[in-house]
Amino acid sequence: TSAQAGSYYLRKGVASLPVVLYGATWMSLGALVGSLLGLYIVEVFGEFGKAVIRLTLGGTVLGVFFVMFLKKVEWPEARPDRLAQMLGLYGRYYEESLKKEVAYGARRTLIATFFLFLVGFIGGMxxxxxxxxxxxxxxxxxxxxLKVSVACSSAxxxxxxxxxxxxxxxxxxxDVSLTVAAMGGVFIGAQLGSYMAMRAKVRVVRYIVLGVMLLSAISLIQRGLSQLGLI
Structure with missing residues (x-):
């Protein structure tokens, strides 16, 4: 999904290659650590360990959902910090829903580094x-x-x-056979989703992102409670 949609966003110029490479560097380190730790926790603590971590993660996702729901940041001012300027974490893209170019620049880059590692760690686990x-x-x-964030996220x-x-x-x-079987539908879905996201209004994209986050949080909490035998 990510390879298909991400390549489309990069070709269209919505995803920034420097931002993607910076994010992927720290996320990949976190993903490696998280996956190794996840396998260890399952081996040592079994279902109880998984349940506790799922509940913690579900609560975290729910918290992020409310922050993003209350704090509407669709067109932030382009104010790249010094590190972002050195790394080229800025640019412009053509926003089809506005019919004009939009400038952007990353800020708080060092703080974001920690969160990028954490995202990889959680995703890997x-x-x-x-x-x-x-x-x-x-x-x-x-x-x-927001639309640049979605595009860079996919890539x-x-x-x-x-x-x-x-x-x-x-x-x-x-399960390799299951993974291969799913790739056909994933390819079509990613192609259609990225095409629609390019043309959709930012407000619509924001609602979709919020919806996915809320469903992820509910699913994690539900699975965690089920593993503990509470539901």
């Missing part, structure tokens, strides 16, 4: 991908436009999750 968390990091922390995941995928493949917990 649970196999969640991390798109639900990357968008708020790019949008709320780094101050990138970042294609690289950032690779170490976790390798870890799980190497450990033998991946």
């Amino acid at each position: 649970f196999g969640l991908g991390g798109g639900w968390a990357l968008v708020p990091v790019y949008n709320l922390v780094m101050g990138l436009p 970042t995941l294609a690289v950032g999750d690779a170490p976790a995928a390798w870890t799980f493949l190497r450990s033998g917990v991946v």
Whole structure:
């Protein structure tokens, strides 16, 4: 999904390659650590360990959802900090819903580094991908436009999750036949979704992102409570 949608956003100039590479570097490190730790927790603590972490993560996602719901940041001012200027974490893209170019620049880059690692760590541990968390990091922390955040998120995941995928493949917990069977539908869905996102109004994209985050939080909390035998 990420490779298909991310390549489309990069070709269209909505996703910034420097932002994607910076995000993927720190996310991949987190994903490697998270996947190794996740396998260890399952081996040592079993279902109880997984349940506690799922509940903690579900609560975190729910908190981020409310922050993003209350804090509307669709067109932040382009004010790149010194590190962002050195790394080229800024640019312009053509916003089809506004019919004009929009300038952007990353801020709070060092703070974002910690969160990018954390997103990779969480995604690697649970196999969640991390798109639900990357968008708020790019949008709320780094101050990138919402549509640029969505586009960069997709492209970042294609690289950032690779170490976790390798870890799980190497450990033998991946059902390869199921993965291959799912790729056809994933390819079509990613193609259609990225095409629609390019043309949709930012408000619509924001509601979709919020909806995915809320569903992820509810699913995590529900699974955690179920594993503890509370529901």
